[in-house]
Structures are given as C-alpha cells and as structure tokens.
Amino acid sequence: MTILIPQFDGLFKALRLFRNNQIEACKDECTNLLNKNPLDMAAWALKLSCLTDTVYVDELENEELGIAETFLDQNVIAPNARPGTSFQRPITTGKAMNPIMRPTSTAGRPLSGVSRPMTSLRSGTMEQAVRTSRTARTARAVSSNSARQLRLATASMASNPEGPFIMLQRLNIDKYGADPMVNRQLFEYVFYHEGDMKTAHQIATIATKAANYDDWYWKNQLGKCYMRLGLFLEAEKQFLSSFKNHRLPETYSYLAKAWWAMGAFSRSRHGGASNHCATRALCTLITYLFQQLGEVAESNECYKKILTIQATNIEAIACIATNCFYDDKPEIALCYYRRIVQMGVNNAELMMNIGLCCFACQQFDFALSSIQRAHSMASEEIAGEIWYNTGHLMLAIGDTRQASRCFRLALAVDSEHGEAMVNLGILQQMEGKLDQARSLYHSAISKSPHLFEPHFNLALLCTQIGETNNLHGVVVNLLTPERAIARSFPTLCKYLSIIVVESHIIPCHEKLQ
Template identity: 30%
Template sequence: MDIEYQILNLYKTKQLEKCLKLCEVALQEKDDRMIEFIRMRAMTIHSKIVGNGYEEVEYYPQQDELVSTAVAKTPRPGTSFQRDTKTARNLESSYQKRATATVRSRAGTNTAGARSLRTALHTASRMSRAATALAGGAPFTPGAPLSLRFLSKDDKLFTPASKTLFEYVYYVEGDVRKAMEVAFQAQKSDDTSDWWWNFSLARCYSALGMHRHTEDCLRQALKQNKHISIYLRLIAMYVGLNQPISALEVCKQGLSVFHEYTPLLIEQARINDQMGNAALAVKEYRMVALEDPSNMEAIANIAMFNFYNDQPEIALRYYRRLLATNPVGPEIYNNLGLCCLYCNQWDLTLPCFRQALYFSADPEIRSNIWFNLAHVALSTGDVTLAYRCLQVSLAIDSKNEASQHALQALDARLRARKSNAT
C-alpha cells in the first residue's frame, strides 16, 4: 500500500497521531506538498481537540485593570449583569429553604446558577491551548515547511491553503499576530470577499482584547454572510463586555434568520436568567426543550425554577427525565432526594441521597449532600442525627459556610433545651 494512501486514510478516519507519525516518515524521504498540507491539517485538528478549540468562545474573559473597555461601575438599571439579581433562589428568606440549595453541577447537570454557567463556558486561552496540544503528544516542529510558500496566487488551492495556514499558526503555534498577518495577506490576494477572513480576524482581535475591532470585523462578516458562528461570537463578546441588552438584540437578529435555532434560544435564556428575568428565561428554556428534548441545561433550569417556586412534583418529573437521558451523577440524585423530601415520598428520599453519596467524589459536593441530609433529619425531628450530619459535612469540607451556620444554630438550640430542662 502506498504511503500517500495510508496517510490519507488515517486522516479521513481521524487517526491523527498515527497520521502525523507517518507524515514525519514520508517527509524525511521526500518533499511532498500534499503530505505537508495533510500534516498541517492533522496538527491543527489535533490541537483543537486537545485544547477544546471547538468551543473556544470566552463568555467571561478576565478583565485587566488597565483595559480601556472597562464597564461603568454604576450602570443604568436593567443594562448590566453586575447587580443583585432577584431570582427565586434568593427571594427565599427562611432557613429551611436555604437549606435545600441543591448541589451545582460543574458538568452542566443543573446550570441555573450564573457562576456554574461561567465555568462551563469558559475555555483556555490561545497560548495555553497550544501548550496543552503539545503536551498531548503532537509532534510539533517550529520550523515546519508551509504549503502556502509553494503556491502561486493563481492556483486554485491558494485560498484553502491560506486558511489551513491561518489555523495552523493560530492553534498550533499560538501566534495570534502572525495569524493576523496571514489573514491580511490572504485578504489582499483574494478578489472575492470572503466572510471567513473577517470572522478569523475577529477571533484574533478578541484574543488580543481589541473589542471594538472585533465588533467591526464581525459586523462586516455579517454583511457578507449570515452565519450562526458570527451571531454566537457577537453575543459572547457583548456578554463579556457586560452589555446584555446588545447581546439580546443580536439574539433577536439571529432568530429572525435562524428561526427557533437552539443555540440562539439558549443564549437568550442564559442572558435573561442572569439579568433576573427568571420567568422569561424559563419560557425560553421550554422552547429549547421542545426543539431539543435531550438538552440537559434547559431541562435542569426548568426543574430548578419549579423547585424554587414550590412545585417539587413538577421538578421531580424533570429530574427523572435527566436521570433517564443523561449519565448518572451525584447532582441529579441529590436533587431527586430533595424533590422526594418535599413531595413527602419518604421511601425514596434516603435511597436517592445514598446514591448521591455513592457517585460523589468531590469533597465539596459530598459536604453539601451531608448538609442536605441534616435537613432531612430535621424534617423528621431527629436533632441529634442532624447534628451528626453537619459534623460529617464539616469534617469533609471545613469551609462549608452553610454547615457552619446550621451547626451554630443547632448548638444554640441544644443549649437552650438543656437550660430549660434544668
């Protein structure tokens, strides 16, 4: 079998590491433009996979103190995320309702909390992505020959080769400024206006923190082509700049082109949820669930909304659906146990918490589960058992503030009982 056919077959079947090794062997024997091109593509795809490059939009980039695009400290009401959102969770003032705060999933099992959304969407920077790609075992050579050098501008392969070169420099080498130079040169040589280059320049400007240039490039790309990636990156840029009204406007524009498209609907729901419009966010999450019945985030948020609006029976149905359609985890079983507790299904409450403890490996999650078990014990009137559960919770995670406050309250109650008894 010819080595060229083996390389092409490995590339098509996504066996990237074997493909790269075989390309190294082939290029040592002779210089082949096709093999160099496949090698660049394989290295780029490998870097994307290792560094999570396919989901690279940073919704909440780290703000530098010296950045000129910092948001105002006193924004107008309803135009910023930086305020206390009045959600169903913090409207509950009683201790018992606070005690039922469910364990948040870092994998997105119940992403109603704003912080869990941020950690789920936040990805590594470009430089760290290139570093992790190299750590993954990709054979990286800084002075690798580039196919674009051997192509004339009249060649039909010039444009795809320039795109491959841009992604190679952007993802593998992690050199954003060099990638911008490639994009500028390709734009000068390309007679037809291609939206992809404006979109790629926007990615580079976004990585450098030049948000105004990013917006200009994305708007120019939108004039050339109404592509879903452009809308999503515009939304992410406005959310990162703390401009939710502009982000919602982009969502509406995108939905006018892509009717009831799930990614745009879920972005709109997230923004409304963070702005404190819980009812409107749940309405949009329901639309997402109708379009995509297996969407974990939408179902979890609907369940959370129903639970904190004193409808545990409805929330139980949604959590049972999550349990049936997604991998099991401690968060789902913990929330199922709390729903069963408020539905007075005592025969299922403790088994659900037992399964939650079985699947939990994170100390923080285990501590929260024991805290909820203390609430179950208080519901049955067993103060001693609740006291022991809180002690176990603090033994696992001593920084659990809810367990600390609850233990202090139980200590005060037990002392009051002893003083009254004497």
C-alpha cells in the same frame, strides 16, 4: 462466496480515519505520508486538522476570568457600578428570583441546572482568579485565554518528542496565508494549538485580502483574534462587516459576546433572536443572558424552545427540572431527572437531585437510596453541597442533632460554605450557645456577602441579648440595595423604626468633665 473487504491506503485511508474520528490513527498515517513526500500539501493540511481537533475549545463557551481580566481590566468604566447595572453585583430587580424560595450560588445568582464558567465562584475575587495557570511567556499578567492555550499547547507537545510540527518563525506567512487550500487549517492550528494570536491575526489578514474582503469566514476569524486580544470595538467592526457577506447564527453569537464584554447587554440580548430563533446555539446563549439578568421565567421558555429543536439536550432538561423543583413541582422535576438518567448520565449531583425530588414527593425509600448513592459517588469538590442538602433533610424529619453533624461535615469539606454556617448558627442559637452562633453569623457574612440570612439572624440575636447599637448596624447593612428582598420583611422595618426612635432618646456617652 467470500466478500472482499476493501483495504484503503494513502491519503484516502487518512481521510477515512479522520471522518471516523480516529484522530491519532489519522495523524500517524499523515506522518507516514509526509515522511515519503514532505511536499504533500494535502497530508500536511490534514495533519494540521488532526492536531487542532485534539485541543479545540469552543470560543462561545470560553467565559472564565483570570487574574488579568479580574484585576487589570482596562475596559471597566466605573469600578463600583450602581445596583442592577452590572453582572459583577447581585440582581436587585423585582422580577428576579426570590432567594427565599430559591437559593443563590456563591456568585449571588439563582442556581441553574448545570455548572457553567463564571458561576462556580464569586466573580471579581482572588480565589476565582488563581484557579488558572500561573505560567506565561511574557511579562503580561496571566489571563484565562493565555493560560488555557499554554496548557493545551504544552500537553500536545509533550506527546510529540520531536517538538512542534511547524516552526512558525521560519514559516512563510504570506505564501501559505494566501493559499485557499491550506490557510484555514493553518489558521486554526496557530489559533487553537499554538495560541499565537499575532501570527493567527497575520494569517487572517492576508487571507481576507486574498479573498477580496468578501469571505465571511475570515472576517469572523479576525473578530475572534481581536476578542482574544481584548480589542472588542475592532471585533465588533469585523462581525458587522461579516453580516454584509453572509448572516450566520455563529456571527450573531460572537457579536453578542463582544457586546456583552463591552456592557451592551440589551443589544446582545436582541441581536439575532428574530433572525435565527430556531438555532440551538443561539437559543442557548439567549438563555444565559436571561439567567444573568435574573429573568428565570424567560430563560425557562428558551430552554423549552431548545428541547423542541434538540430533544436530547441535557442542559435544557436539567435547567427545566431545576425550575420545576423550585416552583413546587417535584413530581415533574423527577420525571426530567429520570430522563437524564436514561440518557446515560450518572453522577453525584444528579443522584442528590433525584433524592431531593423523591423526598419532596414523599417517596422516602427512593430518596434514601439516591442520597446514599450520591454520597458514595461524591468528589471532594461537591461533598460540601451533598452534606449541606443532607442536613436539610435531617431538619425536615426533625433530627437536629444529625443535621448539626451534617452541617459540620459540610464545613469540614468546604470552609467557605456560608449557607452551612448560617444553618449551624441557627441550631447553636436554639441550643443557647449565643457566642458560637454570633461567630458563625459573622463568618457567614464575610464568606458569603450576597446572603441576607446571616444579617437577619444576627439582628435577631442582637435583639435577644439587648445589643441595640450593634443591631442598628446589622439592620442598615441588611437593607442595602443589594439585598432588596429584605425590604419586604415587616419585622426588619419594625426593628429599624424602634432603633431610630431609641437613637433620638438615648444620648451618646460623653467623657466626664
């Protein structure tokens, strides 16, 4: 007996393809349906969903800063915020992670288990801002949102030689915006695919009026449009109004993002944690806030809560493993990293972390093979970090010559690597090459101002060669509020007291009369 396999056709086939995530095939089927009947609204709406799905970007993960947000931000009250009151400056609270025990990123914050937007480069600098596209349709400075939408729309139009699917200039916004059968698909297409915030806001406004202001979905979409336009107060009003209709974790997340952009960190932190504590997305955002505030222990507890909700969350596993490694628990961290490998992740960063954990656990054979594999898989962007970690391993086994070579290779790949400059300067100072060591310390201070190690080592070098005047300036810079951890060093306090006493004894040089 033969079993006949049903053959789908028409709109049902397109819906089946869309459900199976065969977006391109679904789009082609919708195109065929529209060629037969251009007035088929179901096929038209389904094709809009297909075009939107190819360029969809989660708004909650969109945290990059472009040139406009960095240098033309009109929401900033004080350009030079006090220490500990802004994410643009290093953390100075006593409960922050000690940078001696745990290194910091180029943004001046403790390293997390995964790379996220706004953590790869130092915030507020040109080298981060110019990473976005420099193409814009208006005279306004390029922001990360406009650049991303232009790139996505251009890429999608390049695949369609016939041009855009909808001519927004000729579209009857009042008609389609009030139609509940197609207005959601149309809004998402305009918002994500075309990046036209003016038209998207117009559609959301008409749809909100058509729903008698009782639909939480359209209030959230209005808030998203206002956030894209930089009107955070208006976005806050829309999200708060959405709570009157329905309370969702998504709304709490968007409201927290708006408060975060306005600087209300405490409100964004405690907004909806008590109402939706078992939601993975909201717990993830809470961990981001804890990490930005320097509360690593609280963020680790939130990641454990995420694993109780979703046991296969790679980000939570990686961050917990990183915290275990820096808490002197390399065996536990190694178990977490091996779990990530079993889940199918295979990259240079993971292999390097496994190698470091194996080295800390005295499993030298596994450490060597993992590090070699990391070098073979490393891309140009992370090759500097791989060589830097390899240099630390060479120092641990006492091979200073190989360590010096590793640090030089790290600087050859990444000339902005301040940590490699500091370690190479220490090795040069140990060899008696004081001028080269001083040059490396000064370069590290200019490249990585959040580090305190180059200031401390430069102060020791000035003491060694007897440059008391330069020593005073170095120690004063080291004891600034941004580097509060350095105040716990009794050696620095002793140097500062000696310098102050000598400054009262030795008079300044005056011109001869």
